[in-house]
Amino acid sequence: KLQAVLFDLDGVITDTAEYHFLAWKQMSDQIGIEIDREFNEKLKGISRMESLERILVHGKKVDEFTSEQREQLAKAKNDHYVSLLIHLTPEHTYPGITELLEQLREHHIPAILASASKNAPQILASLGLADKFQYIVSPDGIPGKPAPDIFLKGAEAVGADPLYCIGIEDAQAGIEAIKAAGMYAVGIGEHDLLQSAGADIVYNSTTHLNLSSLLQMAGMK
Numbered sequence: 001k002l003q004a005v006l007f008d009l010d011g012v013i014t015d016t017a018e019y020h021f022l023a024w025k026q027m028s029d030q031i032g033i034e035i036d037r038e039f040n041e042k043l044k045g046i047s048r049m050e051s052l053e054r055i056l057v058h059g060k061k062v063d064e065f066t067s068e069q070r071e072q073l074a075k076a077k078n079d080h081y082v083s084l085l086i087h088l089t090p091e092h093t094y095p096g097i098t099e100l101l102e103q104l105r106e107h108h109i110p111a112i113l114a115s116a117s118k119n120a121p122q123i124l125a126s127l128g129l130a131d132k133f134q135y136i137v138s139p140d141g142i143p144g145k146p147a148p149d150i151f152l153k154g155a156e157a158v159g160a161d162p163l164y165c166i167g168i169e170d171a172q173a174g175i176e177a178i179k180a181a182g183m184y185a186v187g188i189g190e191h192d193l194l195q196s197a198g199a200d201i202v203y204n205s206t207t208h209l210n211l212s213s214l215l216q217m218a219g220m221k
């Protein structure tokens, strides 16, 4: 019954959600805006330029930067972020992920990457996971999370009915996107935060992910 599993990347497959936070924090500090981890929950799953916009709104500095300056700020953040990625190796894949991908392969269930990140292909390559996914959704030119488009595009690419898809996310916006797409939503992270976003089930770590419990939970055995 299960037709595809769609994975978010940052914070689900590896710890790059933390790198995004560190890079945004340094950029924000430089323009006199303070961001903390609670605010950062609102950046998870959100595209680069939209994240910058949210930071400027948060710091009440929206009017202080031209679009050219915004491009420069976003570039500085991304350059810093990319410099943190050079240390990524297959050992940085979160526990349980490689095993779940292997179980999906054995059962001929497509694994799809549904990330908003333009750096996703490079990260998958560094983790040695590039060939484990049947399809990598490009976020270019489609509405970002919490809109369902990234997940719908992934399902469509492999001919899967969203009703028989499972999405896995660490971000509130991501869980909302999965639910808007009509899929079963698995949250990785803080229970109350992700449940209030609509998660059908929340695990505190990827260690708990495995195909048979997912099928059971989602009623797709």
Ligand code: G6P
Residues within 6 Å of the ligand: 010, 017, 020, 043, 044, 045, 046, 047, 048, 051, 078, 115, 116, 117, 118, 119, 120, 171
């Ligand atoms: C993911 C992350 C966000 C990030 C976005 C864009 O959704 O959760 O924190 O802003 O991707 O990433 P990029 O690598 O393109 O800047």
Ligand code: MG
Residues within 6 Å of the ligand: 008, 009, 010, 011, 012, 017, 044, 045, 169, 170, 171, 174
């Ligand atoms: Mg994420």
